[in-house]
Amino acid sequence: MPRVLDPELRHALAARIRYYNEMGIYDFYRRPAQESAENESVRTAASVEIAVPSFGIQPETRAEMTPRKAAAVAVPVAVEENMFEVIVTKPEQGVSDPVKALKLIREDLGDCTRCPLHKQGRKQIVFGVGNPTAELMFVGEGPGADEDEQGEPFVGRAGQLLNNMIKAMGIAREQVYIANIVKCRPPGNRTPEREECETCSPFLMRQIAVIKPKVIVALGAVAAKTLLAMSASMAQLRGRFYDFKPAGVRSNDPNWDGCKLAVTYHPAFLLRDPRQKGEAWKDLQMVMKELGL
Numbered sequence: 001m002p003r004v005l006d007p008e009l010r011h012a013l014a015a016r017i018r019y020y021n022e023m024g025i026y027d028f029y030r031r032p033a034q035e036s037a038e039n040e041s042v043r044t045a046a047s048v049e050i051a052v053p054s055f056g057i058q059p060e061t062r063a064e065m066t067p068r069k070a071a072a073v074a075v076p077v078a079v080e081e082n083m084f085e086v087i088v089t090k091p092e093q094g095v096s097d098p099v100k101a102l103k104l105i106r107e108d109l110g111d112c113t114r115c116p117l118h119k120q121g122r123k124q125i126v127f128g129v130g131n132p133t134a135e136l137m138f139v140g141e142g143p144g145a146d147e148d149e150q151g152e153p154f155v156g157r158a159g160q161l162l163n164n165m166i167k168a169m170g171i172a173r174e175q176v177y178i179a180n181i182v183k184c185r186p187p188g189n190r191t192p193e194r195e196e197c198e199t200c201s202p203f204l205m206r207q208i209a210v211i212k213p214k215v216i217v218a219l220g221a222v223a224a225k226t227l228l229a230m231s232a233s234m235a236q237l238r239g240r241f242y243d244f245k246p247a248g249v250r251s252n253d254p255n256w257d258g259c260k261l262a263v264t265y266h267p268a269f270l271l272r273d274p275r276q277k278g279e280a281w282k283d284l285q286m287v288m289k290e291l292g293l
C-alpha cells in the first residue's frame with residue numbers, strides 16, 4: 001500500500017528532486033524500507049541515493065583531486081510509486097532526433113549561472129560541437145581563450161593538434177563529437193575546481209546519453225577523473241578501456257548500454273611535452289582497433 005505523505009514533506013521532497021533534475025540528475029534508487037515501528041520515525045530521514053556507476057577500480061585518494069562523493073539526498077523512502085515518474089523528466093527524454101535532443105539540453109542549460117565560472121570572465125558557454133550520432137567522442141577539460149571567443153571547443157593550438165590526431169586516425173573532425181567537462185572558461189586557464197566539474201558535467205552526461213558513442217576518449221586527467229569518478233595518475237589511467245555509462249541519466253535507446261572509455265594526454269600537454277606524442281598515439285591506436293578503423 002502506498003504511504004500517504006504529509007503534504008509539507010511531499011512538497012519538500014518534490015523541491016529537492018527538482019533541484020537535482022536541474023543539475024541533470026534523474027536516476028534515484030531507494031533503500032528497502034524498514035517495516036518496524038522503531039524505524040517509523042527514521043523513515044523520513046532515510047536516503048534516496050543517486051546511482052553512481054562502479055568501474056571496478058578502487059579509487060585512490062590524491063591531494064589534487066579527491067574521489068567524487070556518492071551524493072545522498074535526505075528524503076523519505078515512503079513515497080507513492082508514481083511520484084518519481086511525474087517529477088523525473090528531462091526535456092530531451094523521449095526525443096529520438098539527437099539534433100533536437102541536444103538542442104533541448106542546450107536550452108535547458110540556458111544562460112547558466114550554476115557554478116562560479118559564470119561570473120569569472122566567460123564570454124560565452126561552449127556547449128560542444130560535432131556529429132550528433134558520432135561513434136567517437138572526445139572530452140577535454142574546459143574552454144581556453146580561443147574557445148571562449150569562438151564558442152567552439154578545441155579551436156586553438158591544442159585544437160589544431162587534436163585535429164591532426166583525429167586525421168591520423170583516418171577520420172575527420174566533423175565525424176566526431178567534441179566537448180569539455182566544464183562549458184565556461186576558467187580564468188587564466190586554471191584547472192577547473194572539482195565543484196565546478198561536478199556542477200557542469202551532468203549536462204555532458206546528458207549529451208553523451210543522446211549521442212551514444214561507441215568510444216569516448218578522455219583528454220587529460222581532469223576529464224578522465226571526472227568521467228570515471230576516480231582518482232589515479234595518468235600512467236594508471238591510460239592503456240586500457242573502461243566500461244562507461246553516463247552517471248545519472250539513461251539513454252533513450254534501450255539498446256545502448258554505455259560505451260568504452262579510453263584515456264590519453266590532453267593536446268595542450270602534448271604541446272608542452274611533445275615526447276609524449278608517441279604514447280598518445282598508442283592510446284589512439286587502441287581506440288582505432290576498437291572502432292575497426
Ligand code: SF4
Binds near residue numbers: 113116118125184200
Ligand atoms: S561551467 Fe557549466 S555549470 Fe558552470 S556556469 Fe558554465 S555552464 Fe554553468
